[in-house]
Amino acid sequence: MRIAFYGSSLLSSYWNGAATYYRGMLRDLAARGHSIVFYEPDAFGRQQHRDIEPPPWAEVRVYDATEGALRAVMAEAARADVVVKASGVGVFDDELIAGVMAAARPEAIRIFWDVDAPATLAEIQPAPDHALRRALPSLDFVLTYGGGPPVVAAYEALGARRCIPIYNALDPETHHPVPPDPRFAADLSFLANRLPDREARVEAFFLDAAARLPERSFLLGGNGWDGKPMSPNVRRIGHVGTRDHNAFNTSSLAVLNVARDSMASVGYSPATRVFEAAGAGACLITDAWVGLDLFLRDGEEALVARDGAEVAEHLRALTPARARAIGEAARRRVLEGHTYARRGAEVDALLRREAAAIAAQGARA
Structure with missing residues (x-):
């Protein structure tokens, strides 16, 4: 047609x-x-x-x-x-x-x-x-x-x-595992544009976690974050084109997903970034929302947090071996049912x- x-x-x-x-x-x-x-x-x-x-x-x-x-x-x-x-x-x-x-x-x-x-x-x-x-x-x-x-x-x-x-x-031909890139090295990375109905949740889940873990490194990609107050351990890199998303997702210990206010309240709304990260085999830490279990299982294929304190707890406990296991499980899940x-x-x-x-x-x- x-x-x-x-x-x-x-x-x-x-x-x-x-x-x-x-x-x-x-x-x-x-x-x-x-x-x-x-x-x-x-x-x-x-x-x-x-x-x-x-x-x-x-x-x-x-x-x-x-x-x-x-x-x-x-x-x-x-x-x-x-x-x-x-x-x-x-x-x-x-x-x-x-x-x-x-x-x-x-x-x-x-x-x-x-x-x-x-x-x-x-x-x-x-x-x-x-x-x-x-x-x-x-x-x-x-x-x-x-x-x-x-x-x-x-x-x-x-x-x-x-x-x-x-x-x-997921389009597995586009988003898939690649070698880590030093440009995107961090303990926790997050990629999203600055939007009014996302900002408070970014503060709660990402910036609060960074403030709680001053010894850890945090990477923030996306448009609009210049001028936003944040702790010194957060590095801002601006817009990240889709050709760099695989490296962005594979170069940190974990990748954060934070839904916008409206998406979180309605539920059943996985962002494209969820599948990009899973397709790259990244360990995803995500905020909690209704319907998440249709796509990824908490504790096995993703780590679910309800605030910045829980994000920080996940990050403290996360080892590279467990991060790899979670990322590999997520990749298997999306390849099987969510392409x-x-x-x-x-x-x-x-x-x-x-x-x-x-x-x-x-x-x-």
């Missing part, structure tokens, strides 16, 4: 945590015979911070963030068998959901793909006239990369016909069943 996918960016992970997810999902769908055009705006400096060049498995159309360019790319939805509008494009989101769905052919499959469901729901629930909320009843699917039963129930209450979680996963090949198979089956159903109905006659 021809898929027109309107998202934030496939080419750059700069201020764009969905890049790994997009790449893993769409690469697998292309391998299953789908033809993909990814539309991304030239915005937020992402084209100046590309991690990858345009891949062979998708055509990437970068458009100017202007109304004229927007109209042109929205019109191209009429060529597709599947039209996808992702959340968080960052420019013209309301215009895109209305415009691409209006341009889609009657027999096309219409999808809203939410890569930050808690934030999206918080925006649209109090706003009956929101463009996305108005569009929900006409969509064939809402797909989400996390959120589980609470998100499904919330979307269906707002009028979505079907909401199905398609969780983050993009499995997620792609889910989406491919959904699309083919829906296309057959539409054909049987005579293109929604």
